[in-house]
Amino acid sequence: MSTVNTLRGPIDASQIGATLMHEHIMARNPELEQNIEHPEYDEAAIFERARKSLTSLHVDKGIDTFVDLTVLGLGRDIPTVLRLTEGVPLNVVVATGYYTAKDLPTYFHTHAPDGLVGKTLGGPDVLETMFVEDITTGIPRTDGVKAGIIKIVTDEHGITSDLDRVYRAAARAQAETGVPISTHTNVHHANGRDQQKWFKANGVDLERTVIGHSGDSTDLDYLRELMDNGSFIGMDRFGMEFVLDDESRVDTLAKLLEQGYAEKITISHDAGFFSINTPPSWRAEHTPNWHHHRISDYVLPELRKRGVTEQQIAQMMVVNPVQVLTGDAEATKAAAAKVLSP
Numbered sequence: 339m340s341t342v343n344t345l346r347g348p349i350d351a352s353q354i355g356a357t358l359m360h361e362h363i364m365a366r367n368p369e370l371e372q373n374i375e376h377p378e379y380d381e382a383a384i385f386e387r388a389r390k391s392l393t394s395l396h397v398d399k400g401i402d403t404f405v406d407l408t409v410l411g412l413g414r415d416i417p418t419v420l421r422l423t424e425g426v427p428l429n430v431v432v433a434t435g436y437y438t439a440k441d442l443p444t445y446f447h448t449h450a451p452d453g454l455v456g457k458t459l460g461g462p463d464v465l466e467t468m469f470v471e472d473i474t475t476g477i478p479r480t481d482g483v484k485a486g487i488i489k490i491v492t493d494e495h496g497i498t499s500d501l502d503r504v505y506r507a508a509a510r511a512q513a514e515t516g517v518p519i520s521t522h523t524n525v526h527h528a529n530g531r532d533q534q535k536w537f538k539a540n541g542v543d544l545e546r547t548v549i550g551h552s553g554d555s556t557d558l559d560y561l562r563e564l565m566d567n568g569s570f571i572g573m574d575r576f577g578m579e580f581v582l583d584d585e586s587r588v589d590t591l592a593k594l595l596e597q598g599y600a601e602k603i604t605i606s607h608d609a610g611f612f613s614i615n616t617p618p619s620w621r622a623e624h625t626p627n628w629h630h631h632r633i634s635d636y637v638l639p640e641l642r643k644r645g646v647t648e649q650q651i652a653q654m655m656v657v658n659p660v661q662v663l664t665g666d667a668e669a670t671k672a673a674a675a676k677v678l679s680p
C-alpha cells in the first residue's frame with residue numbers, strides 16, 4: 339500500500355510530509371447536544387478558528403498532514419469535518435474504530451453475531467463490517483470518503499468483553515485492508531502492555547500499531563519495551579499539561595532519542611477545536627498550551643536545545659508517519675532519502 343486515504347481522496351506516500359499523527363478537530367456528542375444546549379458550540383466561530391489554525395499549521399509551520407482520530411464514541415461527523423476543512427491546505431486523514439473505555443451501545447449488543455437481531459441476520463460482526471466498509475467503500479453520508487487508520491481504546495477497565503469485540507473487529511479490518519491501528523492508553527495502567535499482548539495473541543503485526551498516549555509516561559523501561567516489541571509509540575499529548583507537564587514530556591522524548599529510538603516514535607497533541615467534554619473556555623483557562631501549534635512553537639525548539647537533530651525530527655514527523663500509514667518499506671525508504679540527507 340503506497341497511498342493513504344484522506345478526506346479528499348487517496349494521496350501518494352510522497353505527499354504525506356510532516357504529519358501530526360493523533361489529533362482531533364472536534365469531539366462531540368450529538369445526543370447530549372440535542373438535549374443539553376452547549377453555550378460554546380458556535381459553529382461559525384469554531385469553523386473560523388479551526389480554519390485559521392489549520393491553514394497556519396501548513397503555511398507557517400510546514401505541517402502537511404493531520405490525522406483526526408475522532409471515531410464513534412467521540413462524535414465522528416465527517417460531513418461536518420468536510421465542510422469545516424473546505425479550502426484548508428492540509429491533508430486530513432480520518433479514522434474508523436470505536437472509542438469507549440468499557441461498553442458498546444445497546445445496538446451493538448442486539449446486533450452482535452449471537453444477539454437478538456444479529457443472530458437472525460448472520461454474517462460477520464456489524465462492527466467489523468463497519469470498520470471494513472469505512473476503509474474500503476467509504477463513510478456513510480459522505481461521497482466515498484475513506485478512513486486511513488483504525489483507532490481503539492484501553493482505559494481503566496482493561497480489555498472488557500465489549501472492547502475485546504472492538505479489538506477483534508479492528509484486527510480483522512486491518513488484516514483485510516492493511517491500514518494501521520492507533521490506540522488510546524491510560525498511563526496509570528501502562529496498558530500498552532495489555533494491548534501488545536492482545537495483538538500478539540491475535541496475529542496483529544506490532545509494527546503496524548501505534549501505542550497512543552505513551553508520552554503521558556516518563557517510565558523509560560516501559561516505553562522502550564513497547565518499542566522493542568515492535569510498536570511505534572505516540573508521544574502525542576504535548577500541551578495536555580493537566581496529565582503531564584511539557585517539560586517532562588520533552589525530557590522523556592529527548593532521552594529516548596538519545597538512546598536511538600527515533601525510528602519508533604510519532605509526535606502529536608491530541609488537541610481539538612471544540613470538545614463538549616472539555617469546552618474551549620475550560621481549556622483556555624486550565625490548559626492554555628494544549629493546541630495544534632505547541633509542537634512547532636515549543637517542543638521542537640526545546641528538543642533542539644537538548645541536542646536533538648533535524649534528522650531525528652524529520653524521522654519522527656515525516657518518515658515514521660509514512661511507515662505507519664502505508665506499511666510500505668519502499669515508500670518509507672524514499673521518504674527517508676528525501677528528508678534525512680544531510
Ligand SMILES: [Zn+2]
Nearest residue numbers: 360361407608
Ligand atoms: Zn485522541
